[in-house]
Amino acid sequence: MKNVRTRFAPSPTGFVHIGSMHNVFFAHALAKANDGDFILRIEDTDRKRYVEGAVEELYAMLDEFGLTPDEGPREGGKYAPYIQSERMKSGIYKTAAEELVKKGNAYYCFLSSNELEELKKKPEYKNKAFRSPHRNLSKSEVEARILKGEKYVIRLKVPENEIVAVDDAILGHVEWNTDDIDDQVLIKSDGFPTYHLAVVIDDHVMNISHITRAYEWLPSTPKQMLLYKYLDYDVPIFAHGSLVLDPDGGKLSKRKGNVNTRQFLVEGYLVDAIKNFLMLLGWAAPIERIHGEKEREIFSHEEFINMYKLEDRQKTNAVFDRNKLLWFNQKYISTMNPEELEIVLENWLEKYAEIENELKDFVGRDNALPAKLELVKDRAKTLLEVVEGIQFFYKARKDINWKIKQVEKFAEKLSRIGEDVLEFHKSLDENSKEWAQEEWVEGMKKIAEKHGLKTGDPFMVLRIAIVGSPFSPPLFEALKILGKDEILRRLQNANYS
RNA sequence: GGCCCUAUCGUCUAACGGUUAGGACAGCAGAUUCUCAAUCUGUAAAUCCGGGUUCGAUUCCCGGUAGGGUCACCA
Numbered sequence: 001m002k003n004v005r006t007r008f009a010p011s012p013t014g015f016v017h018i019g020s021m022h023n024v025f026f027a028h029a030l031a032k033a034n035d036g037d038f039i040l041r042i043e044d045t046d047r048k049r050y051v052e053g054a055v056e057e058l059y060a061m062l063d064e065f066g067l068t069p070d071e072g073p074r075e076g077g078k079y080a081p082y083i084q085s086e087r088m089k090s091g092i093y094k095t096a097a098e099e100l101v102k103k104g105n106a107y108y109c110f111l112s113s114n115e116l117e118e119l120k121k122k123p124e125y126k127n128k129a130f131r132s133p134h135r136n137l138s139k140s141e142v143e144a145r146i147l148k149g150e151k152y153v154i155r156l157k158v159p160e161n162e163i164v165a166v167d168d169a170i171l172g173h174v175e176w177n178t179d180d181i182d183d184q185v186l187i188k189s190d191g192f193p194t195y196h197l198a199v200v201i202d203d204h205v206m207n208i209s210h211i212t213r214a215y216e217w218l219p220s221t222p223k224q225m226l227l228y229k230y231l232d233y234d235v236p237i238f239a240h241g242s243l244v245l246d247p248d249g250g251k252l253s254k255r256k257g258n259v260n261t262r263q264f265l266v267e268g269y270l271v272d273a274i275k276n277f278l279m280l281l282g283w284a285a286p287i288e289r290i291h292g293e294k295e296r297e298i299f300s301h302e303e304f305i306n307m308y309k310l311e312d313r314q315k316t317n318a319v320f321d322r323n324k325l326l327w328f329n330q331k332y333i334s335t336m337n338p339e340e341l342e343i344v345l346e347n348w349l350e351k352y353a354e355i356e357n358e359l360k361d362f363v364g365r366d367n368a369l370p371a372k373l374e375l376v377k378d379r380a381k382t383l384l385e386v387v388e389g390i391q392f393f394y395k396a397r398k399d400i401n402w403k404i405k406q407v408e409k410f411a412e413k414l415s416r417i418g419e420d421v422l423e424f425h426k427s428l429d430e431n432s433k434e435w436a437q438e439e440w441v442e443g444m445k446k447i448a449e450k451h452g453l454k455t456g457d458p459f460m461v462l463r464i465a466i467v468g469s470p471f472s473p474p475l476f477e478a479l480k481i482l483g484k485d486e487i488l489r490r491l492q493n494a495n496y497s
Numbered sequence: 498g499g500c501c502c503u504a505u506c507g508u509c510u511a512a513c514g515g516u517u518a519g520g521a522c523a524g525c526a527g528a529u530u531c532u533c534a535a536u537c538u539g540u541a542a543a544u545c546c547g548g549g550u551u552c553g554a555u556u557c558c559c560g561g562u563a564g565g566g567u568c569a570c571c572a
Contacts, residue, residue, distance in 0.1 A: 011572045046571055127499040180500050188570040195572045219567040295520045321508050324522045379534045459531035471533040
């Protein structure tokens with residue numbers, strides 16, 4: 001079998017859409033599952049859309065997700081350059097287009113964009129494949145116009161009433177009638193090739209074996225099939241993967257929530273969790289299933305690569321369910337041991353976290369972090385929640401709000417309960433690490449009885465005084481870590497009003 | 498609107514002609530608990546509709562419907 005070579009060919013628009021990430025992830029897996037190569041090629045033939053730093057961002061995300069290319073603008077390779085605007089300098093696209101003109105499969109079109117617009121408004125152009133009036137200009141007229149310096153594009157000369165087909169590795173056999181296909185522009189008036197021409201030539205030259213892309217590209221496939229035929233290239237294997245849809249319908253888009261891969265990292269999602277979530281969108285692990293038995297859904301990147309086959313891809317588009325992503329994230333956080341989580345967390349603080357610098361420093365410099373992480377790792381859904389869960393260790397809240405429903409039933413007794421709680425903690429051993437939970441619970445229960453409260457009530461007063469919130473990790477463990485001095489300080493400073 | 502793709506619980510999916518249509522997320526209920534969670538247990542929930550083919554269709558074929566993609570000198 002031919003070497004498997006897949007590629008990711010994005011245009012440098014500045015950020016990596018999570019939908020692209022979904023696609024790249026599969027493209028990379030296909031190569032790696034077959035001992036092949038994964039190539040990055042930048043499609044920047046539209047100069048208007050180029051964004052500074054876009055390639056760096058692409059690499060940042062690819063590296064973070066373990067999808068580092070084997071060949072690309074950074075790593076080089078035998079088919080360099082890997083940036084289309086640089087490839088263009090050799091004139092390969094223009095030469096190929098002119099060749100097509102010579103063979104009668106393409107033609108010069110001198111329509112200005114205004115003329116084109118006017119033309120397309122006419123009823124006879126409505127719902128019909130575009131055919132330029134210049135399609136059959138005589139050779140001498142073409143030469144004369146070019147000589148006069150008229151601007152032109154080169155268009156594909158789509159034949160009449162022929163069937164073009166692709167045997168897609170995921171979708172199967174799909175065919176079109178050429179009467180429905182536009183005379184696509186191949187070379188723009190600025191001399192740059194369009195995507196359709198460039199992608200066919202580059203994929204051919206770079207020996208790409210599988211064109212894996214999202215399903216939105218399917219309609220452009222017949223134009224490219226025609227090019228393969230006229231350019232006399234072997235057709236690679238096409239595989240159009242399902243799309244990731246927004247819960248509200250339509251493609252995932254910025255308007256309806258975050259789609260920037262980096263932003264997911266900023267929000268505290270783990271790379272492994274995101275990958276696990278993405279791999280299960282449009283693909284299911286081909287594992288043996290026993291009727292009624294729970295199935296495994298947690299897979300490592302490596303397992304995924306080892307199991308991945310194109311034939312297991314789903315044809316149906318999948319909806320991006322943020323809840324399930326959150327579930328994966330929580331699962332990954334809770335499965336790590338505190339030491340592993342510490343490493344992940346510190347990396348996050350350094351590279352992605354957008355939180356107060358002070359808090360970042362506190363957590364980053366804390367060498368007793370694992371014990372604290374142990375308390376919150378089973379309850380946090382994101383790294384951000386991890387930090388939020390432990391931030392009270394570092395800083396007492398000054399503006400505690402006591403007018404909340406958790407304590408309103410005994411609001412008038414608050415300060416007296418607070419005093420008792422303070423006295424009780426004063427009586428405990430100096431070394432908080434020596435405290436015994438039963439003894440501590442007993443003491444707190446006595447305070448409840450004394451004031452005619454429910455057992456949980458004094459705990460709540462203590463919790464709010466210490467944490468500043470009615471929600472906290474397990475209190476007793478937290479207190480042991482915080483230490484007696486700090487506990488007493490916070491209880492003394494609690495302003496019960 | 499033209500062309501094309503798709504169709505199993507709300508969502509992600511399993512089933513590759515024969516299952517009480519399975520699992521997971523979300524939901525709901527219960528257990529547990531010093532809070533919020535987490536956890537555990539249970540529960541409800543689907544083969545889009547209509548025709549064929551077949552002893553038998555979620556599965557194959559046709560039609561409808563619905564959803565999606567795409568119709569640039571953008572990729």
